[in-house]
């Protein structure tokens with residue numbers, strides 16, 4: 001069908017949908033609600049599902065609760081009112097010659113308008129009764145005799161996400177016509193590099209080979225997305241379009257990398273060892289092989305004239321802090337300043353105290369800079385400092401308040417997953433492209449590693465310091481609480497300490513407990529032991545006082561929210577009880593569990609599920625079975641998706657139409673290969 005006001009040649013992918021035949025202001029507003037503004041948006045509108053209308057089921061063959069598509073003729077329809085005319089049900093009876101089907105819509109009396117006796121109707125739904133055969137609120141389409149039947153029937157039919165007032169058939173027709181007229185505007189955005197046949201495919205994607213995928217043009221993919229020949233065709237189209245998105249992402253990553261590798265310059269911070277050597281002597285432990293290796297990699301980067309961009313990955317308790325301290329000393333030895341940013345005040349305070357202790361008597365300043373505590377200065381420039389190089393430890397406040405550090409050689413971001421990609425860049429704009437070391441304990445599933453962190457080099461601490469006690473994990477349901485309380489008491493009697501974690505601060509709703517509410521009970525049950533309370537609504541000095549008391553064992557049980565998830569290091573604490581554990585993600589629980597098992601004693605983690613549902617238990621059992629953070633992170637990614645897993649909206653996860661972090665590792669690998677040969681328009 002020709003366009004309304006423009007010849008096909010004038011229409012481009014970026015043209016507004018109003019230029020298409022049949023799209024007026026009202027339809028355009030509806031499409032906009034689906035984020036469809038341009039022709040391209042329309043062509044990439046992804047079907048929510050497909051219906052195989054090549055073979056319709058006869059009504060007589062419907063099975064209870066099994067979704068199915070049938071077709072029948074309207075015998076009768078009518079609205080019944082009840083409850084004093086405040087409620088209604090519209091019922092439609094269809095017959096296909098084998099049996100009758102009753103379709104019902106509750107409180108939608110206007111539905112009656114859409115059907116007339118004798119209409120042929122396609123129905124998709126789930127029978128909730130067979131005597132008589134009944135479906136509530138099925139999807140329906142009245143078959144229009146004549147025109148365009150081949151679009152809607154006798155094929156694998158796309159079913160689109162809709163918005164109020166927008167009919168399925170109308171949208172499907174529009175997409176069909178737009179593909180016919182303008183499908184040719186869809187062109188490939190790069191010339192694929194095909195894998196060489198004799199080497200075999202470099203990687204083997206699950207459903208379709210790399211070669212098949214790359215040989216498909218973008219135009220073919222878009223067509224098959226909407227009107228596939230068979231189910232596999234639709235899947236391949238999704239893969240091809242997802243690949244497109246991965247290639248785009250890879251390109252951005254490559255650009256960011258190149259910017260730092262070739263253009264930006266950094267201060268040379270290789271160090272002299274004059275501070276590191278005495279630090280290593282006074283630590284009281286020897287660095288593990290893995291820590292030493294990582295420091296070697298860091299030093300090699302920091303010597304260079306281009307800024308280091310390195311991600312340090314090491315499971316909870318693997319000893320990243322001391323690596324950070326040594327990296328900072330390399331910069332300080334070269335008389336440049338360094339900054340260490342942590343996601344919470346508690347963790348910043350802890351790092352500050354540790355580093356002050358470690359660097360006591362060294363010719364350097366260690367300063368704290370958080371929202372509530374600033375040791376060096378409160379203005380914008382650290383004028384008050386003497387000529388010694390400084391290490392600034394702080395929170396996000398370090399990049400706010402107009403804080404500026406001259407001669408900033410190195411920036412370290414601890415628990416990077418708590419910050420977004422944007423925040424990491426924000427810090428870099430501050431200084432003169434300092435070297436960057438980001439650290440995370442969340443083992444990064446490969447899909448995320450290759451993408452969100454793809455512009456960073458990776459170092460891994462894959463070894464725990466020696467002499468760590470084992471952590472044993474148990475999933476229990478709430479009815480076992482009395483036994484658990486007893487176990488907490490015994491642990492304290494042995495001189496150890498415990499954490500008890502709750503999902504909420506104050507409100508107890510829907511069976512989810514709150515830490516403030518539980519406090520009195522624990523204090524009573526465990527007297528004369530001392531319980532402490534820690535959550536985000538306390539003032540910073542209050543938090544610090546409680547942490548101090550816990551560190552020095554004046555408080556034996558710390559009741560807390562997930563605020564303690566990152567970084568907190570109290571080796572005498574050997575028990576962690578998490579109530580309503582079902583409220584947390586697996587990676588988060590693994591982090592929480594990382595607070596124990598830091599000393600030589602056996603440690604215990606008890607996960608109590610408030611709701612005793614089999615699937616919750618099954619999910620939590622992953623933690624019972626493994627302490628391998630990598631496996632846990634993969635499981636979490638599968639279950640909850642990247643945004644949730646990384647725990648932040650601003651985690652930098654891009655919005656995709658087709659790509660999926662949980663399943664697309666093979667596509668990402670292909671995209672990495674392709675991003676090298678881009679000739680993007």
Ligand code: ADP
Nearest residue numbers: 285286287288316317318319320321322465569
């Ligand atoms: P994370 O990697 O989770 O940040 P930390 O840096 O907090 O771990 O280290 C956990 C604990 O292990 C700390 O008490 C730290 O002092 C200690 N530690 C670090 N490296 C070693 C080592 N090589 N040998 C013994 N203990 C170590």
Ligand code: MG
Nearest residue numbers: 320321414567
């Ligand atoms: Mg840490």
